[in-house]
Amino acid sequence: MSIAENSLRLKQDFDDVYEAGYEKGKSEGGDTEQAYNEGFEAGYNNGADATRKILWDGIQNKGYAANYYYAFAYNRFDDSNFNPPYKIKSTDTNTGTQCIFYNNTVITDTKVEIIAAKNAGNCFYGMSNCHTIRKFTVNEKTTFAGTFTKATSLVNIEIGGTIGQNFNIQGSTKLSKESIASIITSLSETKSGVTLTLPEQAVNNMTYPFTYKEVIYNSWEELIATKSNWTISLA
Amino acid sequence: MRKVIKASEGHLLTNGETYGRTIYLAEGIDESTFYEIPESEMPNLEEGEAEIEDYKEALSRLGVSENE
Numbered sequence: 001m002s003i004a005e006n007s008l009r010l011k012q013d014f015d016d017v018y019e020a021g022y023e024k025g026k027s028e029g030g031d032t033e034q035a036y037n038e039g040f041e042a043g044y045n046n047g048a049d050a051t052r053k054i055l056w057d058g059i060q061n062k063g064y065a066a067n068y069y070y071a072f073a074y075n076r077f078d079d080s081n082f083n084p085p086y087k088i089k090s091t092d093t094n095t096g097t098q099c100i101f102y103n104n105t106v107i108t109d110t111k112v113e114i115i116a117a118k119n120a121g122n123c124f125y126g127m128s129n130c131h132t133i134r135k136f137t138v139n140e141k142t143t144f145a146g147t148f149t150k151a152t153s154l155v156n157i158e159i160g161g162t163i164g165q166n167f168n169i170q171g172s173t174k175l176s177k178e179s180i181a182s183i184i185t186s187l188s189e190t191k192s193g194v195t196l197t198l199p200e201q202a203v204n205n206m207t208y209p210f211t212y213k214e215v216i217y218n219s220w221e222e223l224i225a226t227k228s229n230w231t232i233s234l235a
Numbered sequence: 236m237r238k239v240i241k242a243s244e245g246h247l248l249t250n251g252e253t254y255g256r257t258i259y260l261a262e263g264i265d266e267s268t269f270y271e272i273p274e275s276e277m278p279n280l281e282e283g284e285a286e287i288e289d290y291k292e293a294l295s296r297l298g299v300s301e302n303e
Contacts, residue, residue, distance in 0.1 A: 170255075192261070195253045228237055228262045233255030235247070 052083065060086045067092040073102040084112050093118035097142075101127050108153075110134050113160070121145040124154075131174075132156040140164030140188055148172055155179065159186040168197040170235040175202040180223075181212035187227045196227075200234035238266055246271040254278075 059071070063086035072082060088110075090096030097116040101107060103126035113135040116123070124133060125146050131153050137160030144167050148154065154172040157179045163186050169175070180202060187196060209218045217223045224232060238260040242248045248258050250268045254277060260266055 192263075194261075197253065197255060200256055224237075224259060231253060231261040231264055232259040233248075233253050234257040234259075235255040 053085070056083070056085050060084060060088075063087065063089070066090060067096045068100045069095040070099045070102055072100055072104055072107065075104055075106050077104070078106040079108055082107050082111065087113045087115060089113075089115040090117050095119065097123055099123065099125065101125075101130070103127075105129055108132070113137060115160075116142045119143055120147050122149070123147045124151045126150045127154075129153050134158065135160045137161045138163055138186075140191070144168065158182050162186060162188050163196075164188040164191045164194070166195050166197075168195075170197045170199050170233075173199040173201040175199060177202075177206040177210055178212055180206065181210075181217065184223055184227060185212070187230050189226060189229060192229050194229070195231045195233060197233040197235050203234050237262065238264075240266050240269060242271055245274055247274055247277055 059065070068088055068090045069092075088100065090100075097114075097118075097120040099122045100114070101110070101124050102122050105126065105128045107127065108129050109132040110130065111134060114123075114133070115137045116139070118139075118141050120138065120142050122145070124130065126149070128150055130151060133154065133156065135158045140162050141164065142161075143165045148169040149171060151169075151172050153174060154169075155174050155176050157169075157172075157175070159182045163183070167183070167187075169183065175198075180198060183196070183198070188194070203220065206220065208220075209216050211217075224230075240248060240258050240260065242256045247254050247256060248269045249255075249272055250270075258269060
C-alpha cells in the first residue's frame with residue numbers, strides 16, 4: 001500500500017472513530033453541543049476507568065497477587081498512574097514484600113495499605129521523595145534489612161501489627177512524632193535482643209505533651225517506658 | 236529506669252551491629268559491649284545492595300534496562 005493510500009486509510013479510520021464518538025456522545029448526552037461534550041467526556045472517563053481496572057486487576061490479580069517483588073520500582077509508576085484499587089497484600093514469604101518500591105524516586109504517597117509477609121527488605125529503599133507510607137502492616141517475623149534506607153523525605157508512616165525484628169529508620173529525619181509513636185507502640189513487648197534505630201533529629205524535634213491513639217505522652221521516657229526489652233538507638 | 240549511654244562529640248557508639256549517638260539499653264544489656272568509634276569510621280550500612288546487583292544482572296541477561 002502506498003503512502004497516499006495509507007494516509008487515505010488513516011483519514012477514513014479517523015472519520016469512522018469521530019463519527020462513532022459523535023453518535024455515542026449524542027445518544028448519551030443529548031442534542032445540544034454542551035450535552036454532546038458532557039456525554040463524550042463521561043463516555044471517555046468510563047472507558048478509561050474500565051481500562052485502568054483491567055490493568056490493575058492484572059497487576060494485582062484482583063487483590064490476590066502473592067508477590068510484589070520490584071512491582072513499582074525504578075519510576076515505572078508515578079503519582080499520576082499509581083492508583084492500586086486493592087491493598088498490596090503480599091503473602092510470598094521469600095520475596096513477596098521485597099523491593100516493592102525500590103529506587104522509585106517519584107511516588108510521594110503509597111496510597112493503600114501494604115501488608116508485609118516475612119521479608120520486607122528494601123521495600124521502600126531509595127523512595128527519596130515519598131512523604132507518606134500509608135498503613136504498613138507487619139508481623140513479628142517480618143524482617144527489615146534496608147527497608148527505609150534513603151527514604152529521606154518520609155514524614156508519615158502508620159505501622160499495623162507488631163514489630164518483632166530489628167528495625168532501622170534512621171535516614172528518615174523528617175518523621176512526625178505521630179509516626180515515631182506508631183513505630184514505638186508497635187514494638188513487641190516479649191521479644192529480646194532486638195534494636196530499634198531512629199533518626200536522632202526527628203526524636204529531638206518531638207514536643208510534649210501529645211496524644212497518640214487517645215493516650216497522652218508527656219515525655220520521651222514515657223513513650224518508650226513499656227518497651228524496655230528493646231535497645232533504642234538514636235543515630 | 237533504663238540505662239542511657241551517649242557518645243562524645245564526633246563519635247558514635249556501637250556494639251558492632253547497632254550504631255548511634257545515644258543508646259537506650261534494653262534491660263539486661265551490658266553497656267560495656269558498646270564502644271566509641273569516630274563518626275568517620277561509620278560503615279556503609281546500605282543493606283541489600285548485593286542482592287540488587289543480582290537483580291541488575293538478571294535484567295541485563297534479559298536485555299531489559301532498569302527503567303523500562
